């Protein structure tokens with residue numbers, strides 16, 4: 206047993222850190238460290254910087270324009286850029302649809318789509334969930350019907366993250382209404398500028414606009430938009446969902462933000478003393494740090510087991526559900542540091558963030574707390590992860 | 602022991618509950634918030650139901666209600682997520698007036714009781730935690746800055762705490778006074794609060810040198826009522842969630858048939874009942890004095906905060922994506938409950954106070 210990274214891996218980590226120091230604008234870093242959602246421009250600038258170094262698609266093999274890193278290097282990379290903290294790269298393109306295209310797509314699709322993902326010329330969003338198909342994703346009702354040499358797609362998607370920033374959407378649609386639930390679904394790549402695509406924003410309880418409804422109203426797409434085989438879309442969707450594994454714990458992101466919270470708590474005076482000196486707060490912080498260390502070790506164990514066996518491990522459900530819990534409890538601490546300054550709602554009426562009072566991060570704390578409720582809901586809810594552990598691992 | 606409501610108390614509960622379910626559904630509330638946080642017709646209606654007259658003694662033209670009546674009102678307000686400042690503008694004000702000159706007090710009480718006068722308590726300051734207010738009173742004039750004054754911009758007058766002659770006093774200041782400047786801001790839970798600047802505003806003293814006691818009484822009344830309001834909100838959040846579990850289908854059946862979700866709903870119910878008990882305890886104990894009262898109220902707030910967090914977070918979780926949108930009621934309950942957790946002292950504040958006061962009263 207050796208719990209250390211190799212010297213080469215440590216050198217690699219330094220290289221990433223140096224890149225971040227040279228390329229991540231201070232304004233973006235500050236904004237992200239307060240747990241604010243990145244602006245479109247921040248994402249764009251950062252992805253361009255990564256792309257010019259060949260790092261914007263960190264999970265891709267060299268032949269498709271990626272850096273060809275092994276799983277450990279990918280892990281180190283994500284941990285460092287999350288801890289920086291930088292804006293998330295647009296994972297719908299790089300981690301989700303990209304690998305589907307290079308694994309199941311035609312040569313023409315690879316040549317057309319992959320380079321555009323790397324530069325963010327194509328900004329992808331994920332059109333899986335529907336009003337009636339959430340945890341039960343295979344219940345999608347959006348349908349695609351053959352029409353001459355193409356398809357007509359009709360239906361509604363929902364909860365679509367950043368659909369208003371995207372220009373491409375990958376869609377699960379039913380192509381065989383008579384087949385068993387999972388067997389009649391196909392996977393389409395849809396240009397959002399096509400007639401019939403419209404996007405309606407959904408405001409979330411943090412006050413932000415992050416998610417949307419996407420309406421596909423008889424959208425006509427060419428045959429070249431179908432990925433792989435007709436009616437095999439469920440397999441590609443499973444592949445896609447299984448791809449985001451060890452990254453899902455987001456250890457680096459939680460660690461980085463906990464450090465920030467610790468600093469803020471040292472500056473915050475509560476009942477005459479810095480909050481960090483209050484035993485109860487300190488305990489909560491320490492408990493989180495302990496659990497985060499355990500999670501980090503678990504991530505590494507899952508990673509090395511996957512490297513050795515070459516196949517996904519159902520224990521990744523542990524990573525998802527513990528990672529979600531850590532992120533949420535981290536924002537609970539953030540909220541506690543903000544205290545009553547969190548009551549202000551910076552939206553509306555032109556007073557701007559903290560029009561009245563409080564430090565410049567105070568409005569970001571409740572927003573982060575409210576926003577992070579999502580992480581135990583999406584990407585396979587905590588309940589669904591527990592079902593998987595109970596069935597697939599424990600045999601219950 | 603008797604936990605039953607009297608006939609009169611039951612009537613109060615039923616009439617308020619009916620009024621709010623007729624007039625204050627989610628859509629109506631959304632409109633109120635968009636339009637500034639106070640619906641004139643709702644406000645008048647609450648006045649007609651006697652809600653505002655409750656906290657005032659009969660000799661001042663009030664209904665002489667006690668903490669149990671306030672609890673009943675607060676719970677209904679919480680259930681409907683009412684944003685109108687009935688607590689901050691009326692109920693919290695009444696205890697501040699008890700030692701005021703009888704003529705002034707009767708006049709204010711009469712106008713507050715019918716809803717025509719709203720007073721805000723301008724007490725907290727940007728640099729909180731000082732022993733005496735930084736706001737000062739001298740020669741009939743008051744100067745200083747008050748922060749987080751709930752509904753400050755909708756008030757006709759303020760009661761302001763200020764330092765005077767080495768002690769604290771309570772002063773009445775008209776909003777229209779040229780020495781008053783108000784900056785208003787929305788809150789996370791659909792209310793409005795204000796920062797208020799007093800610059801030599803004309804002020805009239807209300808207390809008889811007992812301001813600190815009055816302020817503590819008002820804080821106790823407000824805390825007890827807030828505990829009850831939280832129970833109303835938690836109760837509504839639980840039933841909204843169970844309705845959702847019965848109607849939302851995934852995997853071909855209602856999600857409420859999944860035992861993992863049933864157990865979480867049952868946990869919410871347990872948390873609710875524990876909170877309800879402590880809100881009653883808070884109401885009854887809020888009439889006591891000194892350390893016993895404060896310790897009891899802290900114990901109540903600790904339980905309320907624990908339950909509010911459990912119920913708020915679980916309610917959102919069981920709603921899935923729907924839970925995190927502003928378009929459904931449940932997220933608004935979560936937001937209100939979260940703000941209740943943060944105000945009137947957070948969990949750690951009350952745990953510390955309990956420890957200081959020697960623990961939960963026997």
Ligand SMILES: Cc1cc2nc3c(=O)[nH]c(=O)nc-3n(C[C@H](O)[C@H](O)[C@H](O)COP(=O)(O)OP(=O)(O)OC[C@H]3O[C@@H](n4cnc5c(N)ncnc54)[C@H](O)[C@@H]3O)c2cc1C
Pocket residue numbers: 330331332333334336338339340341363364365366367416579582583584585586587588589592849851852856859861862918919920921922923925
């Ligand atoms: C902020 C946010 C962003 C999102 N972004 C995207 C996106 O970009 N693209 C996209 O396609 N989707 C996206 N989603 C959708 C997300 O994947 C779904 O919300 C998720 O699949 C849950 O579905 P649902 O919301 O319909 O909840 P439901 O599936 O209705 O679940 C409701 C509750 O029931 C529980 N439950 C369901 N089934 C079971 C079961 N078998 N056993 C026990 N409990 C169960 C759930 O855990 C949950 O608590 C996003 C969601 C959110 C909140």
